[in-house]
Amino acid sequence: MRPFVFINAAMSADGKISTHLRKQVRISGDRDFQRVDRLRCEADAIMIGIGTILSDDPSLTVKSKELQKERLDTGRGENPVRVVVDGLAKTPPDADILRKGAGRRIIFVSGSAEVKRVDALCTAGAEVVVAGKPGESRVDLAAALRHLHDTGIRRLMVEGGATLNWSLIDLKLVDEIYVYIGSLILGGSTAPTLVDGTGFSNHDEALSLDLVSVEQMDGGFVVKWRVLQ
Numbered sequence: 001m002r003p004f005v006f007i008n009a010a011m012s013a014d015g016k017i018s019t020h021l022r023k024q025v026r027i028s029g030d031r032d033f034q035r036v037d038r039l040r041c042e043a044d045a046i047m048i049g050i051g052t053i054l055s056d057d058p059s060l061t062v063k064s065k066e067l068q069k070e071r072l073d074t075g076r077g078e079n080p081v082r083v084v085v086d087g088l089a090k091t092p093p094d095a096d097i098l099r100k101g102a103g104r105r106i107i108f109v110s111g112s113a114e115v116k117r118v119d120a121l122c123t124a125g126a127e128v129v130v131a132g133k134p135g136e137s138r139v140d141l142a143a144a145l146r147h148l149h150d151t152g153i154r155r156l157m158v159e160g161g162a163t164l165n166w167s168l169i170d171l172k173l174v175d176e177i178y179v180y181i182g183s184l185i186l187g188g189s190t191a192p193t194l195v196d197g198t199g200f201s202n203h204d205e206a207l208s209l210d211l212v213s214v215e216q217m218d219g220g221f222v223v224k225w226r227v228l229q
C-alpha cells in the first residue's frame, strides 16, 4: 500500500522549472502561492529531493496563519510531515527544512549513507529511515512510500525536483500532476525541466495523462492531469 501521490510544480512556457543556474526563480504569482499553500495544508506529507534542498533550501512550511489554524483545529500538526529523498544523507543539518516550523521531518537515505552524516541529521531532529536496496546509493522509493503509508500518510505532495519526479513517474508511483505554466521563457539545455532522468524511449512507454482542468491564474495557467495507469 502507498499514499495517493501528486506532483505540484511551476514551470516556464518552455518547460523549465528553474534556470541553468539551478536556483529557484519566480515563475508564478501570489494567487498561485496561495493555491500551493492550500495544497500543502491539505497534504499529510510533502516530499522533495536532495537536489532541491541543496539548490533552494526550502522550508516547505504552510505559510498562511489561517491554514495553519485550520490544520491545528482538525487535530493535525501546523505543517505536514516534511520528507527528503537523500541517498547519501547530504542534507545540511542547518537546512531550513530542519530549522523552520514545527512538525516531523523524515529523511530517507540508502545503506550507503555515512553514519556520521546520519547521526548529525538525527541530532538536528530528523527521523532518518534507511530505504535502499543493498549496494545502491539511491533511495528505494516504493519502500519509502510503503513506510509513509505505514505511518499514516495517505496524501503525499511531491514538490520536485526534476530527478525525483522522473523516478516516481518511471516507477508508476504518481496519481496526479498539477503544473503552473508561467508566461516566460527560461531556456538553457541544462536547466531542469518538469521531468528529467533517463526519459522514455518511445510513445508506447510514455506516461499517458488525462486532462482534468485548465485554469487561468496570475498571467499564466494551472493544468491538472490524472495519470492513466
Ligand SMILES: NC(=O)c1ccc[n+]([C@@H]2O[C@H](COP(=O)([O-])OP(=O)(O)OC[C@H]3O[C@@H](n4cnc5c(N)ncnc54)[C@H](OP(=O)(O)O)[C@@H]3O)[C@@H](O)[C@H]2O)c1
Binding pocket: 008, 009, 010, 011, 016, 017, 018, 019, 021, 022, 023, 024, 025, 027, 048, 049, 050, 051, 052, 053, 055, 056, 085, 086, 087, 088, 090, 137, 138, 139, 140, 141, 159, 160, 161, 162, 163, 164, 165, 167, 168, 192, 196
Ligand atoms: N519550479 C518548481 O516547481 C521546482 C520545484 C522543485 C525544484 N525545482 C528545481 O529543481 C532543481 C533540482 O532538481 P534536481 O533534479 O537537481 O534534484 P531533485 O530531484 O530535487 O533531487 C534528486 C536527487 O535525489 C537523490 N535521490 C536519492 N534517491 C533517489 C531516487 N530513487 N530517485 C531520484 N532521486 C533520488 C539523488 O541524489 P543522491 O544521489 O545524492 O542521493 C538525486 O540526484 C533545482 O534547480 C530547483 O530549483 C523547481
